Amino acid sequence: MLLSFFITKTMFYANIYPMSKIQDNKMEEIISLCKRRGFIFQGSEIYGGLSGFFDYGPLGVELKKNIENIWWEMFVTKRDDIFGLDATQIMHPKTFEASGHAKNFADPMVEDIKTKKKYRADQLLEDLGEDVSSMSPQDMDSFIKEKGIKSPDGNELGRVTKFNMMFSTIVGASGDEDSRTYFRPETAQGIFTNYKNVLDSLHPKIPFGIAQIGKSFRNEVAPRDFIFRIREFTQMEIEFFIKKEDWKDHFENFRKSTWDFIEAVGINKEIVSEFDVPAEDRAHYSEKTIDFEFEYPFGKKELFGLAYRTDLSYFDQQTGERFIPHVIEPSLGLERTVLAVLTSAYHEDEMNGEKIVFLKLPKEIAPYQFAVSPLLKNKPELVALAREIYENLKSKGVRVIFDDNGNIGKRYRRQDEIGTPSCITVDFDSLEDQTVTLRDRDTGEQKRVKIEDL
Amino acid sequence: MLLSFFITKTMFYANIYPMSKIQDNKMEEIISLCKRRGFIFQGSEIYGGLSGFFDYGPLGVELKKNIENIWWEMFVTKRDDIFGLDATQIMHPKTFEASGHAKNFADPMVEDIKTKKKYRADQLLEDLGEDVSSMSPQDMDSFIKEKGIKSPDGNELGRVTKFNMMFSTIVGASGDEDSRTYFRPETAQGIFTNYKNVLDSLHPKIPFGIAQIGKSFRNEVAPRDFIFRIREFTQMEIEFFIKKEDWKDHFENFRKSTWDFIEAVGINKEIVSEFDVPAEDRAHYSEKTIDFEFEYPFGKKELFGLAYRTDLSYFDQQTGERFIPHVIEPSLGLERTVLAVLTSAYHEDEMNGEKIVFLKLPKEIAPYQFAVSPLLKNKPELVALAREIYENLKSKGVRVIFDDNGNIGKRYRRQDEIGTPSCITVDFDSLEDQTVTLRDRDTGEQKRVKIEDL
Numbered sequence: 001m002l003l004s005f006f007i008t009k010t011m012f013y014a015n016i017y018p019m020s021k022i023q024d025n026k027m028e029e030i031i032s033l034c035k036r037r038g039f040i041f042q043g044s045e046i047y048g049g050l051s052g053f054f055d056y057g058p059l060g061v062e063l064k065k066n067i068e069n070i071w072w073e074m075f076v077t078k079r080d081d082i083f084g085l086d087a088t089q090i091m092h093p094k095t096f097e098a099s100g101h102a103k104n105f106a107d108p109m110v111e112d113i114k115t116k117k118k119y120r121a122d123q124l125l126e127d128l129g130e131d132v133s134s135m136s137p138q139d140m141d142s143f144i145k146e147k148g149i150k151s152p153d154g155n156e157l158g159r160v161t162k163f164n165m166m167f168s169t170i171v172g173a174s175g176d177e178d179s180r181t182y183f184r185p186e187t188a189q190g191i192f193t194n195y196k197n198v199l200d201s202l203h204p205k206i207p208f209g210i211a212q213i214g215k216s217f218r219n220e221v222a223p224r225d226f227i228f229r230i231r232e233f234t235q236m237e238i239e240f241f242i243k244k245e246d247w248k249d250h251f252e253n254f255r256k257s258t259w260d261f262i263e264a265v266g267i268n269k270e271i272v273s274e275f276d277v278p279a280e281d282r283a284h285y286s287e288k289t290i291d292f293e294f295e296y297p298f299g300k301k302e303l304f305g306l307a308y309r310t311d312l313s314y315f316d317q318q319t320g321e322r323f324i325p326h327v328i329e330p331s332l333g334l335e336r337t338v339l340a341v342l343t344s345a346y347h348e349d350e351m352n353g354e355k356i357v358f359l360k361l362p363k364e365i366a367p368y369q370f371a372v373s374p375l376l377k378n379k380p381e382l383v384a385l386a387r388e389i390y391e392n393l394k395s396k397g398v399r400v401i402f403d404d405n406g407n408i409g410k411r412y413r414r415q416d417e418i419g420t421p422s423c424i425t426v427d428f429d430s431l432e433d434q435t436v437t438l439r440d441r442d443t444g445e446q447k448r449v450k451i452e453d454l
Numbered sequence: 455m456l457l458s459f460f461i462t463k464t465m466f467y468a469n470i471y472p473m474s475k476i477q478d479n480k481m482e483e484i485i486s487l488c489k490r491r492g493f494i495f496q497g498s499e500i501y502g503g504l505s506g507f508f509d510y511g512p513l514g515v516e517l518k519k520n521i522e523n524i525w526w527e528m529f530v531t532k533r534d535d536i537f538g539l540d541a542t543q544i545m546h547p548k549t550f551e552a553s554g555h556a557k558n559f560a561d562p563m564v565e566d567i568k569t570k571k572k573y574r575a576d577q578l579l580e581d582l583g584e585d586v587s588s589m590s591p592q593d594m595d596s597f598i599k600e601k602g603i604k605s606p607d608g609n610e611l612g613r614v615t616k617f618n619m620m621f622s623t624i625v626g627a628s629g630d631e632d633s634r635t636y637f638r639p640e641t642a643q644g645i646f647t648n649y650k651n652v653l654d655s656l657h658p659k660i661p662f663g664i665a666q667i668g669k670s671f672r673n674e675v676a677p678r679d680f681i682f683r684i685r686e687f688t689q690m691e692i693e694f695f696i697k698k699e700d701w702k703d704h705f706e707n708f709r710k711s712t713w714d715f716i717e718a719v720g721i722n723k724e725i726v727s728e729f730d731v732p733a734e735d736r737a738h739y740s741e742k743t744i745d746f747e748f749e750y751p752f753g754k755k756e757l758f759g760l761a762y763r764t765d766l767s768y769f770d771q772q773t774g775e776r777f778i779p780h781v782i783e784p785s786l787g788l789e790r791t792v793l794a795v796l797t798s799a800y801h802e803d804e805m806n807g808e809k810i811v812f813l814k815l816p817k818e819i820a821p822y823q824f825a826v827s828p829l830l831k832n833k834p835e836l837v838a839l840a841r842e843i844y845e846n847l848k849s850k851g852v853r854v855i856f857d858d859n860g861n862i863g864k865r866y867r868r869q870d871e872i873g874t875p876s877c878i879t880v881d882f883d884s885l886e887d888q889t890v891t892l893r894d895r896d897t898g899e900q901k902r903v904k905i906e907d908l
Binding site for chain 2: 035036037038041043044045046047048049050051052053054055056057058060061062064073077078080083084085086087088089090091092094095098109116118163167168169170171172173174181183190193194196197198201202210215217219221231232394395397399402
């Protein structure tokens with residue numbers, strides 16, 4: 001029964017879930033679990049789906065919020081020197097001229113001249129096993145021509161062109177091109193444009209940082225790998241303003257904090273590694289960049305970035321003043337984090353010949369911290385006490401679910417699969433001695449606990 | 455000095471902060487406070503600003519997050535029957551055909567034929583004291599012609615046309631019009647398109663609801679009144695699915711919950727009133743709508759909406775199945791809430807002939823719950839103990855600020871102005887008896903409290 005479910009899903013999503021080469025079927029299992037249990041759905045699915053857009057379901061939105069809260073608490077609430085911000089996604093077009101995105105934020109694109117399908121030239125070549133890291137679009141074009149490389153459908157490819165990845169729109173009622181602007185491709189822009197506002201209102205002294213969690217938008221030519229490369233995504237970014245001579249210390253501090261965050265959200269540290277990006281691959285403004293890479297089921301890919309951006313090249317147009325601080329930029333993609341968390345948490349086991357699934361999420365980020373069940377559904381006194389415990393936890397703001405479907409074994413399986421760390425079961429002894437069974441997801445250990453101690 | 459500050463700001467923002475007629479200068483004072491103290495900044499301000507876009511500064515983002523959290527806890531975490539969701543902002547174009555927005559989400563627009571400036575015809579007529587509530591664009595057009603109404607610059611006006619308020623963009627690399635779609639104008643769309651996903655994954659029984667907090671976008675012809683009518687805004691919306699015969703009970707429950715929320719975030723209930731929207735002014739799908747109206751400094755305007763939308767008219771295109779539940783929709787604008795909260799909290803008083811300002815925010819939503827100060831800045835032992843108390847609170851995730859600027863009176867003024875409910879002062883007695891002065895923002899009352907009891 002499980003198998004047929006997966007087959008159906010695989011067929012159904014053939015077009016919507018394009019993937020890089022897959023080493024095993026773990027990715028497929030995670031995607032299926034996400035949909036089946038309400039973590040993540042294809043965006044606009046009832047209309048056939050919109051490629052590169054994914055919605056968080058009821059369990060996903062809690063997981064996501066918990067991760068955001070850990071980041072915010074770690075980098076804003078508990079720190080002295082980092083201030084929060086939330087800037088709009090649509091910004092003045094001059095923002096993107098100043099940042100260089102209007103001109104340079106482009107991917108190499110190539111078209112199958114028969115089907116008119118568009119491909120990212122770099123991905124096409126990477127999938128063929130080529131190393132494209134130092135190739136320009138011109139290089140890729142020459143390479144494709146020289147080697148006679150064809151499209152995945154076997155047709156000839158056109159010229160490699162540059163495609164600007166920002167989503168544009170027209171603001172205001174005039175409808176003319178003068179009013180065209182863009183949705184930010186990075187949250188960083190909203191931080192840089194507010195640097196002076198934060199300085200004028202809170203008067204922080206250097207070193208200090210500004211942190212933001214918000215949506216960014218990139219019109220990817222070829223979105224792929226579930227929520228890894230998508231067109232609408234959430235970033236958690238800090239711009240930390242420093243004196244030039246101190247950059248190495250601050251860089252090292254953020255390197256350490258990034259590892260702390262990786263640990264706090266339960267990403268498997270064993271399969272995270274630092275990659276010191278060589279000069280030729282760094283953004284032009286960066287003097288040092290470390291990519292934190294994670295072993296996703298589809299290969300080792302960038303999880304987080306940490307860059308020393310050197311000096312801030314924004315101007316105050318009113319005063320003509322130039323901002324001179326240097327900047328360290330820790331930049332995290334929330335969806336990549338969610339995917340690394342899910343990949344780290346996903347475990348399979350076997351019981352009586354049947355596959356069982358565990359999502360070993362830390363209790364701080366699991367959608368539900370507790371599940372409460374009566375041992376038997378048809379014993380009103382057990383149900384009443386279980387409801388009382390549930391309502392009491394819920395009224396305190398604890399994330400808790402009431403589950404009385406099927407037998408107790410099935411309930412444990414169901415809670416294991418969505419990552420609930422502890423299950424509370426009310427049985428006949430509970431009515432006598434006011435204790436319940438507390439069962440641990442990861443060890444399977446069960447112990448009796450007083451209701452008042454929960 | 456304060457006065458000259460306000461005059462400068464007023465002149466500077468003449469174009470960016472268009473306002474409805476203002477009864478007093480309270481709105482101007484709030485806008486000035488928001489910028490001066492880091493609550494809210496004009497979007498893209500360093501590039502001259504972008505009309506209808508505002509950024510939350512370090513204090514504003516905390517205030518906003520606290521309000522969001524209260525709403526989420528009240529309607530999702532503490533309830534059994536409402537599930538969270540977070541859908542993308544860009545959706546499939548069929549979403550907006552099905553919802554009617556592609557065709558009908560339009561404002562009446564009229565152009566000054568000389569200056570080419572665009573106006574909302576209804577607002578133009580309202581500002582002249584006309585009642586436009588039942589006028590169609592055609593009616594407005596006839597009215598303007600008959601009465602010979604001119605633009606605010608005294609020029610002739612063109613025809614009243616309909617202007618679609620959705621921001622559109624092209625998704626994918628093809629660049630052709632077939633790939634054009636829209637940013638959602640309401641969060642509701644993301645909920646309706648996921649109705650079936652939630653049903654299939656969590657199997658809730660009717661009645662149940664889906665709740666979402668997220669950005670919506672409307673290309674307003676004439677954004678105005680600070681953060682009241684803006685182009686990029688945050689909605690907190692629930693679609694609650696019910697049986698038709700139960701609608702009155704559920705509607706009444708949400709009416710009550712809305713008042714509970716109004717109280718929880720500290721909006722002045724005395725100046726909120728319910729307006730039972732008459733049939734001719736309701737959306738076509740609604741059988742009953744209540745607007746919760748608030749007395750903003752620029753007049754009585756809609757704060758929240760509560761609508762009985764009757765039956766859900768979305769289809770599952772795969773199965774051809776029609777969704778039949780009826781729907782109650784409580785819909786809240788976060789920025790309108792923030793503005794009502796600030797308006798309710800803003801108080802002025804006088805001390806020694808100088809104006810002093812209080813932001814009487816509930817402690818649950820104030821950006822900082824505590825400020826910690828040493829009585830004297832130049833006494834290391836006082837500073838050390840104050841820092842220790844501050845660090846200790848901060849490490850527990852309490853929102854706390856350290857303030858040692860100026861004398862203690864000035865610090866209290868500064869904290870009153872940003873709404874910090876309690877100030878903790880460390881003095882020489884503290885070193886002896888481990889007590890501090892706890893000063894209350896609203897009463898001015900000061901009492902000695904043991905450090906361990908903070």
